[in-house]
Amino acid sequence: MRIASILPLALAASLTASPALAAPASILGKWKTDDAKSVITFYECGTAICGKIDRFLVKEPDGGIRDTKNPDKTKRGEMLLGKRIFWNLTPDGDAFEGKGYSPEEGRYFNADLAREGTKLKVKGCVSVFCRTVTFTRL
Template sequence: MLRRLALIALPLTAMVATSGTAQSSANIAGRWRTDDGNAIILVAPCAGNARQFCGRITQMTNPTLARATDTNNPDESLRSRPLVGVPVLTGLTPSGQRFTGRGYSPEEGRNFNATVHVENGRLNVRGCVAVFCRTVVWTRAQ
């Protein structure tokens, strides 16, 4: 009896694990309001690679930042580009229930290793440079 239950439970466990990964992919996609409320980020499959996710600024919600540029970018030739359109998450690939890739902070003009996951309907974005890490929490935008 126990052996039969184990044989039934094994495929069910595999189906649940597979659907959880598919659900987490769907969960990170969408429009997210940054922790400071200043921007909306669209997270979607990357152009040219539907297996990875990318995020780019699609709107500045703070009117004083509406015409802001990427002034802190380490690449001097990019400092005059508008913040709207700037990629802030790139190459996010699934790793269990999380996604790992690269991030960019226009405020600091810094690139970082990014780990992203959804928890309680919010997007946790963890950025690490060397051994220093920081997590910010984004909420779904309407």
């Protein structure tokens, strides 16, 4: 009798706990940046997710766009097209956390990405200073 009354409670508890254990919505695929200058493609890389500059939506200068603001002077001549700018993105609650790089600012940052339907909130933090931009699913 006692087991029969506990079983429904255990079942209800397991059903209500399931959403908290659910993985965040997928961010794989192509996303347009908030400034409409480029498309970022997120893809599986090992056990994590990475993101690279897939194409530019603005006219490139002759010879392409280079990583001129990279803090590592030896990388300033590298092409930005195809450059990985997000890496080690792994699920954390309802978002993904990992690392990112902003070629426009020449800064590396801690990244937190959360999908909201066709929008992707990308929060980047350096120390205690954070900035959030919104990408749009293509």
